[in-house]
Amino acid sequence: MARVVVDVVLKPEILDPQGQAIVGALGRLGVHGVSDVRQGKHFELEVGDEVDDEALxxxxxxxxxxxxxxNFTIRR
Amino acid sequence: MARVVVDVVLKPEILDPQGQAIVGALGRLGVHGVSDVRQGKHFELEVGDEVDDEALxxxxxxxxxxxxxxNFTIRR
Known part of the structure; x- marks a missing residue:
């Protein structure tokens, strides 16, 4: 068994209104210095040894x- | 400017029906060997040098x- 992490992010050319909302909220909360936020999904999978990189x-x-x-990235 | 990644995951004791739905879907798609999936959120922040670890x-x-x-983890 192994823990595998898959991170899924919007492609750079796709608008991310949720991330922009976070940037706006940070400004209203008085936090400065954050110029951009992109939100994606994070998955943690418990996979057996028979699951190879191609299957993942x-x-x-x-x-x-x-x-x-x-786009997605896979980290073992 | 630096790229910072924040991963947010449900605490282990919190049920994750979305992750369980993915496990069920994998089985129906004929993919075996994945015993557990937990879904979380993934944020990529562009922060200035004045934003220290405490602010993050x-x-x-x-x-x-x-x-x-x-729970969350921060990666610079």
């Missing part, structure tokens, strides 16, 4: 991310 | 995570 990429590409608008 | 922890604790049910 397929899982991320078909189920965890929308490859039209999102 | 305050941002994560007050705005990005709900400390009652979530």
């Amino acid at each position: 990429a397929r899982i991320a590409d078909t189920l965890l991310a929308n490859p039209v608008i999102e | 922890a305050r941002i994560a604790d007050t705005l990005l995570a709900n400390p009652v049910i979530e």
